[in-house]
Amino acid sequence: MESLDRESGLLVSVSPHHREPDNTVMFDPRISEPEQARSAEIAAEQGYVSMLYDRLDAERELADRRLSDALRSSGGPPQAAAEREAATATYSDRLAALKSVEQGLCFGRLDFADGSANVDTDDDPTIYIGRVGLFDESDDYRPLLIDWRAPVARPFYLATAASPQGVRRRRHIRTLSRKVVGLDDEVLDLGAGEHNDHLGLAGEAALLSALERRRTGEMSDIVSTIQAEQDAIIRADLGGVLVVQGGPGTGKTAVALHRAAYLLYTHRRQLTTRGVLVVGPNSTFLRYIGQVLPSLGETGVMLATVGELYPGLSATGLDTPEAAEIKGRIGMTEVLAKAVRDRQIVPEDVLEVTVEGGEVLVLDRATCELARSKARETLRPHNLARRVFSDRVLDALVEVSMNQLESHVLDDLPEIPLSGDEVDSGPMLDSRDRATIRQELAEDPAVQAVLQELWPKLTPQELLSDLLTDTERLASAASGVLTEAEWRTLLRRPGSLWTAADVPLLDELAELLGEDDTEARARRERQRREERAYAEGVLHVLEQDEEILDEEVVRVRDVLDAELLAERQEARSDLTAAQRAALDRSWTFGHVIVDEAQELSEMDWRVLMRRCPSRSMTLVGDVSQTGSAAGTSSWDRVLRPYVEDRWRLRELTVNYRTPAEIMELASAVLADIDPGLTAPTSVRESGIEPWRRSSSPGSVTADVRRWVDEELAALTEERGGGTLAVLCPAALEGPLSAELAEVQAAAGADDTGDNPRVSVLTVDRAKGLEFDAVIVVDPESIATATARGLNDVYVALTRATQRLGIVHTAPPMPALSGEQGASRAAG
Numbered sequence: 133m134e135s136l137d138r139e140s141g142l143l144v145s146v147s148p149h150h151r152e153p154d155n156t157v158m159f160d161p162r163i164s165e166p167e168q169a170r171s172a173e174i175a176a177e178q179g180y181v182s183m184l185y186d187r188l189d190a191e192r193e194l195a196d197r198r199l200s201d202a203l204r205s206s207g208g209p210p211q212a213a214a215e216r217e218a219a220t221a222t223y224s225d226r227l228a229a230l231k232s233v234e235q236g237l238c239f240g241r242l243d244f245a246d247g248s249a250n251v252d253t254d255d256d257p258t259i260y261i262g263r264v265g266l267f268d269e270s271d272d273y274r275p276l277l278i279d280w281r282a283p284v285a286r287p288f289y290l291a292t293a294a295s296p297q298g299v300r301r302r303r304h305i306r307t308l309s310r311k312v313v314g315l316d317d318e319v320l321d322l323g324a325g326e327h328n329d330h331l332g333l334a335g336e337a338a339l340l341s342a343l344e345r346r347r348t349g350e351m352s353d354i355v356s357t358i359q360a361e362q363d364a365i366i367r368a369d370l371g372g373v374l375v376v377q378g379g380p381g382t383g384k385t386a387v388a389l390h391r392a393a394y395l396l397y398t399h400r401r402q403l404t405t406r407g408v409l410v411v412g413p414n415s416t417f418l419r420y421i422g423q424v425l426p427s428l429g430e431t432g433v434m435l436a437t438v439g440e441l442y443p444g445l446s447a448t449g450l451d452t453p454e455a456a457e458i459k460g461r462i463g464m465t466e467v468l469a470k471a472v473r474d475r476q477i478v479p480e481d482v483l484e485v486t487v488e489g490g491e492v493l494v495l496d497r498a499t500c501e502l503a504r505s506k507a508r509e510t511l512r513p514h515n516l517a518r519r520v521f522s523d524r525v526l527d528a529l530v531e532v533s534m535n536q537l538e539s540h541v542l543d544d545l546p547e548i549p550l551s552g553d554e555v556d557s558g559p560m561l562d563s564r565d566r567a568t569i570r571q572e573l574a575e576d577p578a579v580q581a582v583l584q585e586l587w588p589k590l591t592p593q594e595l596l597s598d599l600l601t602d603t604e605r606l607a608s609a610a611s612g613v614l615t616e617a618e619w620r621t622l623l624r625r626p627g628s629l630w631t632a633a634d635v636p637l638l639d640e641l642a643e644l645l646g647e648d649d650t651e652a653r654a655r656r657e658r659q660r661r662e663e664r665a666y667a668e669g670v671l672h673v674l675e676q677d678e679e680i681l682d683e684e685v686v687r688v689r690d691v692l693d694a695e696l697l698a699e700r701q702e703a704r705s706d707l708t709a710a711q712r713a714a715l716d717r718s719w720t721f722g723h724v725i726v727d728e729a730q731e732l733s734e735m736d737w738r739v740l741m742r743r744c745p746s747r748s749m750t751l752v753g754d755v756s757q758t759g760s761a762a763g764t765s766s767w768d769r770v771l772r773p774y775v776e777d778r779w780r781l782r783e784l785t786v787n788y789r790t791p792a793e794i795m796e797l798a799s800a801v802l803a804d805i806d807p808g809l810t811a812p813t814s815v816r817e818s819g820i821e822p823w824r825r826s827s828s829p830g831s832v833t834a835d836v837r838r839w840v841d842e843e844l845a846a847l848t849e850e851r852g853g854g855t856l857a858v859l860c861p862a863a864l865e866g867p868l869s870a871e872l873a874e875v876q877a878a879a880g881a882d883d884t885g886d887n888p889r890v891s892v893l894t895v896d897r898a899k900g901l902e903f904d905a906v907i908v909v910d911p912e913s914i915a916t917a918t919a920r921g922l923n924d925v926y927v928a929l930t931r932a933t934q935r936l937g938i939v940h941t942a943p944p945m946p947a948l949s950g951e952q953g954a955s956r957a958a959g
C-alpha cells in the first residue's frame with residue numbers, strides 16, 4: 133500500500149505489519165501512522181543497506197589480505213617478481229575503488245511490476261542500485277547491488293510516469309555514513325495523468341533536496357539523481373566527437389565526469405590501456421572537480437589544463453590578454469614554422485673551419501645550400517633532418533680535406549717521372565682513410581660548432597625563448613602573419629616564466645623539431661619484451677586467485693590477452709595510464725573530455741587533437757560564457773579543421789544551479805550578448821530576490837565587507853552555513869582580498885574543512901564553480917574590461933545557488949538597471 137506522508141510530502145510505502153528480523157518496528161500511539169510506516173520502511177532498508185556494507189567490508193578485507201600477502205612475499209625467479217608486482221597493482225586498485233564508494237554506497241531501489249525486471253532476480257522484482265556492483269558468491273553470484281552504469285540500472289534514471297519502463301516504484305535511499313536517513317519514493321504505475329511532470333524530472337524530491345544542499349569548495353557527484361537528458365549524454369557512444377552545449381548550471385561538468393566513469397566501466401579494456409584525459413580551464417577548477425571521479429570509484433583519469441600537458445614544464449607565468457590571444461591564433465603555426473626555417477642558415481659567402489692540427493677547410497655557400505635543400509626535402513622534423521644536412525656538409529669537408537692532404541703530400545714529394553711500364557696507381561688515400569678522416573672531422577669541435585651554427589640541434593624551449601626575446605628573429609618569423617604591433621606584443625625579457633599560452637607553441641615546436649629517439653626506441657623495445665613476460669604473470673596470478681569476486685577479473689582470460697596487457701603495462705607496471713601519460717608528451721588517449729571547451733584557443737585545440745588521434749572526444753561548454761579573447765563563439769569553426777562536420781551536438785536545457793529569481797536577471801545580460809540566445813530554465817525558485825546596491829570607488833571595499841558580513845549572517849540563519857564568493861574586476865581583487873582577510877579568517881573553512889568559506893575571485897577563476905551566495909562587484913568594469921566582458925558578467929551572475937547581490941560603483945549597465953527587466957515584463 134502507498135500513502136502520502138503529509139509532513140515530508142513524499143510517497144512512502146506503507147506496510148504497518150512489516151517486520152525485518154533485525155529491525156523490529158514498535159508502534160507508538162503518539163506517532164502518526166504515516167510516520168510509523170516511514171520508520172518501518174527506513175528500518176527495512178537499513179537492514180538491506182547494512183548487509184551491503186558487510187559485503188563491502190568483506191571484499192575490502194579480502195583485497196587487503198591479498199595485497200599484504202603480495203607485499204610480504206619476496207625472492208624467487210623473475211616470473212614470481214612480476215607476478216608479485218602485478219598482484220600488488222591489482223589489489224591496490226581494487227582496494228582504492230572499494231574504499232572510495234563508502235559514502236552513498238547504495239542510493240536507489242527499483243521495484244518492477246511483476247516480471248518486468250530485466251535482470252536475473254529470482255522472482256524478486258526488486259533491484260538495488262549503487263556505486264559498485266556487489267554479488268552474493270554463495271548464491272551463484274546473485275546481484276545484491278547493481279552498478280549504476282550497468283544497463284539494467286538505466287530505468288532508475290529514465291523511467292517516468294508517462295513511460296515507466298516496467299518500474300512500479302523508484303526509491304531514492306538517502307544515507308549518512310552507513311545509516312539510512314530518508315527515502316524518497318515515486319510510484320510510476322499510477323498513470324501519467326496523476327503526475328505533475330515538471331520539466332520531465334525524475335526523482336524530483338531527491339533532486340530538489342540535492343540541489344538545496346549547502347555548497348562546499350568541492351563538487352559532488354550526481355549519481356543518484358541524473359536526469360534523462362543528462363543520462364542520454366553520459367551513455368552516448370564512445371566514438372566520434374560529441375559536443376554538449378548548455379547554459380550555466382545545466383550540469384555539463386557533472387555530465388562530463390559521469391560520462392568518464394561510464395565509459396571506463398563500459399569500455400574498460402579499451403580505455404584503461406590508453407587512459408582518459410579530462411581537461412579543465414584552470415587549476416582552481418580542477419581542484420573543485422577533483423573528488424567526483426574518485427567518489428565514483430574511478431581513480432585512473434588524468435585531470436589537466438592545456439597548460440599542464442607539456443611534461444616537465446610548469447607554466448606559472450602570466451600573459452597579457454592581448455599576448456594570450458595572439459599566441460592562441462592558428463597563424464602562430466606559420467610563425468613557428470618560419471622560425472624553425474630561419475634557424476637553418478647558409479653562410480653569406482664561405483666559411484673557414486680550422487680543425488684540430490691547424491688545417492683550414494673552406495666550406496662554400498653552394499655546398500651548404502645544397503645540403504640544406506636536401507635536408508628540407510626529406511620533410512622530416514628539423515632535428516631529424518639535421519642528420520642529412522650534417523652528412524652532406526661532412527662529405528664536402530672530407531672531400532676538401534682529402535684533396536688538401538693529397539696535394540700537401542704531393543707538394544712535399546720530389547717529382548719522380550713514371551718509367552715506361554709504370555701506371556698511375558690512382559688516389560693515394562683509399563676508402564679506409566676516407567672513413568678515418570670522416571670520423572675525425574665528425575668529432576672535431578670546430579666542425580661540430582659550424583654544424584650547430586648552420587643547423588642547430590634545438591629544443592622547443594630554446595627556440596621559443598630565443599624567438600620571443602629577439603626582435604630580429606620575431607620580426608622575421610612573424611612577417612606576413614602578424615602586424616608589427618602584434619608581434620611586438622609578444623616580445624618579453626630573457627628568463628621570463630612560461631605561460632599557459634606558451635604550451636601549445638612548445639607542443640607545436642616539438643612536432644616541428646622532432647626528437648632523435650633512436651636510443652629511446654631501442655630501450656622501449658627491450659622494455660616491451662619484459663612487459664610481455666610480466667603480463668603473462670598478471671594473467672597467471674588472476675587466474676590462480678579463485679577468491680576474486682569481481683566477475684571482470686575472474687574471467688580475465690575472456691577479455692584480456694598477454695599482448696594487450698603488455699601494452700597496458702608498457703613502461704611501468706605500477707603506473708596507471710594517466711600517470712604514464714603525464715610523463716610522455718606523445719601519449720595519445722583513448723578518450724578526451726574537455727570542460728569549458730569554449731575557452732580553448734585554436735592552438736589549444738591542436739594540442740588536444742594531437743593527444744587524441746582517434747577523435748573520441750566529449751566537449752562540453754557554453755559559447756555564451758566564453759571569456760577568453762582566444763576562445764570560441766562557434767563549435768563548427770573550431771571543429772571543422774579536424775573533423776569537418778562529423779560531430780554530434782547535444783543540448784542541455786535545464787538549469788539545476790541558479791534559482792529562477794537570479795536567472796531572470798542573468799537572462800537580461802544574455803539578451804544583451806545576443807538576443808537570439810535562450811537562457812536555460814531554472815528547476816527551482818528560492819524565494820529570495822537578488823539585491824542591487826550602490827557604492828563608490830572610494831568606499832567600495834568597506835561597503836562590500838559590511839555586505840559580506842550581512843550575507844554570511846543570512847546564510848547562517850537560512851542554511852546553517854554555506855559558501856560565499858565576491859566576484860570582482862581584476863583591479864579590485866587585491867584591495868578586496870586585503871579588506872576581507874579578517875572576515876575570511878573568521879568565517880573559517882567550508883563543510884569539507886579543506887576550503888575557505890569566503891573567497892574573492894576574478895571571473896575567470898570562478899568559471900565552472902558555484903557558491904551558496906555571490907556578491908558581484910562593479911559589473912560595469914567587468915563588462916568593459918575585455919571584448920567578451922559581458923559574457924563574464926553573465927558567468928558571474930550565474931554562480932550562486934541561493935543568494936545574489938550586485939554592487940555598482942558607477943551607473944548600472946542597462947541590463948542590470950532594472951528597467952530592461954521591467955519593460956520586458958511589461959512587454
Ligand SMILES: Nc1ncnc2c1ncn2[C@@H]1O[C@H](COP(=O)(O)OP(=O)(O)OP(=O)(O)O)[C@@H](O)[C@H]1O
Nearest residue numbers: 354357358359380381382383384385386788789900
Ligand atoms: N541531475 C542532477 N542532480 C543533482 N544535481 C545536479 C544535477 N545536474 C546538475 N546538478 C548540479 O547543478 C550544479 C551545476 O552543475 P554543473 O556545474 O555541472 O553545471 P555546468 O553546466 O557545468 O555549469 P557552468 O557552465 O555554469 O559551469 C552542480 O551543483 C551540480 O551538482
